[in-house]
Amino acid sequence: DSGVTQTPKHLITATGQRVTLRCSPRSGDLSVYWYQQSLDQGLQFLIQYYNGEERAKGNILERFSAQQFPDLHSELNLSSLELGDSALYFCASSVSQVGSPLHFGNGTRLTVT
Amino acid sequence: AQTVTQSQPEMSVQEAETVTLSCTYDTSENNYYLFWYKQPPSRQMILVIRQEAYKQQNATENRFSVNFQKAAKSFSLKISDSQLGDTAMYFCAYSNQAGTALIFGKGTTLSVSS
Numbered sequence: 698d699s700g701v702t703q704t705p706k707h708l709i710t711a712t713g714q715r716v717t718l719r720c721s722p723r724s725g726d727l728s729v730y731w732y733q734q735s736l737d738q739g740l741q742f743l744i745q746y747y748n749g750e751e752r753a754k755g756n757i758l759e760r761f762s763a764q765q766f767p768d769l770h771s772e773l774n775l776s777s778l779e780l781g782d783s784a785l786y787f788c789a790s791s792v793s794q795v796g797s798p799l800h801f802g803n804g805t806r807l808t809v810t
Numbered sequence: 811a812q813t814v815t816q817s818q819p820e821m822s823v824q825e826a827e828t829v830t831l832s833c834t835y836d837t838s839e840n841n842y843y844l845f846w847y848k849q850p851p852s853r854q855m856i857l858v859i860r861q862e863a864y865k866q867q868n869a870t871e872n873r874f875s876v877n878f879q880k881a882a883k884s885f886s887l888k889i890s891d892s893q894l895g896d897t898a899m900y901f902c903a904y905s906n907q908a909g910t911a912l913i914f915g916k917g918t919t920l921s922v923s924s
Contacts, residue, residue: 699854730911732911739901739916739917740901740914742912742913745910745911787855795907795909796862796905796909797909798845799855799857800857801847801854
């Protein structure tokens with residue numbers, strides 16, 4: 698158990714809808730990262746937060762947004778969903794920014810129909 | 811931009827044998843961090859090993875060891891005495907000195923058979 702909690706585990710929704718994925722980092726970790734893993738792609742970095750502030754952006758679509766709250770949990774919002782958004786979405790956390798390994802949650806499997 | 815390349819999409823090995831997974835990366839930085847992660851069929855991402863670029867000594871964790879060649883920008887993972895439970899996809903990852911997110915390679919699927 699990595700200590701990172703992601704909910705829900707599975708999500709099935711229709712095109713055009715909006716969903717929210719939730720992540721609680723390990724106790725003491727200030728950094729939260731979101732990754733997308735599609736079948737034919739590796740792990741694509743979406744966005745990083747550190748202690749409530751956005752620190753880095755990767756290949757995150759404009760239809761996607763995220764935030765980290767004062768209690769350090771994070772939410773990833775996906776809107777106007779398309780079939781191609783179907784993927785496994787991982788949240789990871791780390792204790793500091795530089796050189797620390799990321800600890801991953803079990804992921805949220807999103808299926809867009 | 812930094813990139814990570816894993817040139818072996820799939821590999822297979824027999825139980826108790828040794829296998830080496832390749833990884834190369836591209837960076838202009840001198841200090842950075844490298845990782846290997848394992849993703850078994852459960853899809854959980856599990857840290858296998860970590861290497862700091864400024865350390866010459868290769869990292870080792872039980873049956874897992876790395877061959878870090880900084881000049882060649884190579885970071886291979888050696889698994890000794892392979893076990894069925896090692897069957898998984900293995901990802902090589904890079905993190906820069908600024909500590910931004912890990913950049914992952916596309917992965918190598920390893921199958922261990924009896």
